[in-house]
Amino acid sequence: MKIIDVTCRSAWLRVVSSLGVVAVLTGSTGDRPDVPESTLATTEPSVLVVQPSVPSTLYASGAEVETNWIGIWHAMCGSRRGGLGVPELTTIAHSHGDQVAADAPVTIVDTPPNGVAANLDVVFVLAASVPSTAIPAFALAEAYLESQFTDTLTVTIDVSYAALATGVLGATTPIYTTATYKNSRTGLINGRDATDTIQLLLPNTTKIGVRYSSSATITQEDRVYWTRANYKSTIGTATGNDGSMQFNSTYVWDYNPADGITAGATSFVDVVVHEVGHALGCLCGAGIWTKDMSSLDLYRFQYTDGTADYNPDDSAEFTARPRLVASNVPNDSHHIDYVTLEYRMSDGSPYQASHLREETPSLGLMDPAIGTGVTSSPNYFTTKDLDLFDSIGWDR
Numbered sequence: 001m002k003i004i005d006v007t008c009r010s011a012w013l014r015v016v017s018s019l020g021v022v023a024v025l026t027g028s029t030g031d032r033p034d035v036p037e038s039t040l041a042t043t044e045p046s047v048l049v050v051q052p053s054v055p056s057t058l059y060a061s062g063a064e065v066e067t068n069w070i071g072i073w074h075a076m077c078g079s080r081r082g083g084l085g086v087p088e089l090t091t092i093a094h095s096h097g098d099q100v101a102a103d104a105p106v107t108i109v110d111t112p113p114n115g116v117a118a119n120l121d122v123v124f125v126l127a128a129s130v131p132s133t134a135i136p137a138f139a140l141a142e143a144y145l146e147s148q149f150t151d152t153l154t155v156t157i158d159v160s161y162a163a164l165a166t167g168v169l170g171a172t173t174p175i176y177t178t179a180t181y182k183n184s185r186t187g188l189i190n191g192r193d194a195t196d197t198i199q200l201l202l203p204n205t206t207k208i209g210v211r212y213s214s215s216a217t218i219t220q221e222d223r224v225y226w227t228r229a230n231y232k233s234t235i236g237t238a239t240g241n242d243g244s245m246q247f248n249s250t251y252v253w254d255y256n257p258a259d260g261i262t263a264g265a266t267s268f269v270d271v272v273v274h275e276v277g278h279a280l281g282c283l284c285g286a287g288i289w290t291k292d293m294s295s296l297d298l299y300r301f302q303y304t305d306g307t308a309d310y311n312p313d314d315s316a317e318f319t320a321r322p323r324l325v326a327s328n329v330p331n332d333s334h335h336i337d338y339v340t341l342e343y344r345m346s347d348g349s350p351y352q353a354s355h356l357r358e359e360t361p362s363l364g365l366m367d368p369a370i371g372t373g374v375t376s377s378p379n380y381f382t383t384k385d386l387d388l389f390d391s392i393g394w395d396r
């Protein structure tokens with residue numbers, strides 16, 4: 001791993017570059033947080049930003065623990081491949097950090113959650129670079145997201161604009177931590193809403209079997225990656241923002257889906273809701289880490305039965321079969337399985353694995369491609385999208 005010293009800006013001191021693919025910006029003060037950067041294996045250019053450690057109270061036990069967090073900046077879904085390299089993403093991470101720093105002027109978009117007190121509260125923190133024409137679009141995204149989930153917690157997304165390369169929508173990062181598999185399972189079971197049952201079938205053990213390749217080798221995994229928003233919905237408290245986004249000011253956006261989307265323009269609200277969907281936890285460890293799983297991967301299996309009856313047909317098989325978290329292997333044979341429901345997922349190539357499979361008609365807003373001139377407004381998420389969120393701890 002190669003370490004590059006860069007000018008100290010914002011809270012970051014160094015860039016660590018691994019194979020020219022992943023850069024790591026480390027905190028400038030205190031001890032280096034214990035982040036498993038050596039396991040990073042992003043399949044697209046990415047920049048890792050170490051976040052401050054924060055205390056967390058675990059919902060299940062009331063225990064106080066210190067939690068470590070990272071962000072991984074990458075191009076927004078639907079961007080031209082190769083449009084953002086590590087140097088551009090490093091610039092974005094710095095530029096965004098400067099624009100939303102504590103002393104920077106910002107606009108807060110935070111309207112009351114549809115008059116319902118016990119609902120999700122989404123807050124967008126907009127840097128001064130965000131054009132005024134975009135502000136109503138954030139209010140639309142906020143109102144929609146808050147109407148979908150009843151978890152009483154706040155999800156904060158900070159947003160900036162900059163002129164980025166042609167064909168790039170922007171760059172974004174969820175904020176991640178890990179929890180033990182045991183605490184993850186307990187959180188999911190305790191956090192069930194009235195209609196949830198699948199969580200009870202997660203193996204009642206301290207580790208869960210995962211295949212990190214197409215081979216029959218099963219790793220007994222003891223930890224799970226959670227986004228901060230998803231962690232707060234399920235595992236414990238945490239402070240800090242839940243995601244960051246920098247949009248391309250030169251991209252052709254349509255900010256108002258209510259009157260249709262202009263031909264050749266991209267629906268801004270659709271993109272915002274999609275990227276917040278990733279921050280809520282619609283993710284796959286494949287393509288991000290070498291051998292690690294996300295909360296959603298607890299339900300991810302091989303679609304075909306293959307050599308070892310990998311596709312769960314009943315509750316017992318759901319508990320017993322190994323999960324599959326592998327990029328592009330076996331080819332196009334990945335799905336989320338809730339025993340009675342199966343949703344095909346992207347396998348990592350050509351589309352990043354953190355998505356529903358690209359199909360016509362679309363399976364949902366969390367599919368990997370967004371066209372111009374179209375919108376899913378006013379019901380952005382499909383039942384399939386919402387089932388994904390429901391299974392990882394969001395309450396409906």
Ligand SMILES: [Zn+2]
Nearest residue numbers: 077278355368
């Ligand atoms: Zn996406």
